[in-house]
Amino acid sequence: MVSEVVSWSKALLFAITLSIILSAFVIQPFSVMGSSMEPTLDGKNPDEDNESGDRVMVLKSSYTLGGEPTYNDVVIIDSRLSKERTMKDNLFESPIVRKILDSDYNETNYWIKRVIGEPGDLLEYIDGKIYRNGKALEEDYIKEGMQFPFETIEVPKDHVFVMGDNRNYSLDSRDIGPIPIENVLGKVLFKY
Secondary structure, rough: OOHHHHHHHHHHHHHHHHHHHHHOEEEEEOEEOOOOOOOOOOOEEOOOOOOOOOEEEOOOOHHHHHOOOOOOEEEEEEEOOOOOHHHHHHHOOOHHHHHHHHHOOOHHHEEEEEEEOOOOOOOEEEOOOEEEOOEEEEEOOOOOOOOOOOOOOEEOOOOEEOOOHHHHHHOOOOHHOOOEEEEEEEEEEEEE
């Protein structure tokens, strides 16, 4: 009887440990907050408790293992650019760890955006359109034309430029600047 309890305890401990590792470093769910990615994703209004938004499953391992975000990837970013990210951050972002520790997790630090520019790209705003390296972007995913210009920028090395699909209601690289690739947590696989 005791050996059976020990055996089950080991199996349970292994399953919990594996689940934490997978949710911290491989694949993780996130909630979409706000309207910055409409019409692609509907977000929860942070002021309304009874209103729900889309949830997305994010592949974290694609960037953890050295891959880099590419054009049109919809990604989760940590908007706290002055904070150096560590493995501890990934661990404490895991929904399982948050539940175990009953942590006061702040999802507003994590933004979901679309990659518009990669390192070395020159991005310009001309007559309501975004130009990347002199060529106008075809953006059939945006909600409406952009009303507010931004200054021409060359995306620095090891950074990406991200924007929301609802350009007129999105805090993004136009506000906080290019995003260090280390602050890109993962790529959205699907919404549910």
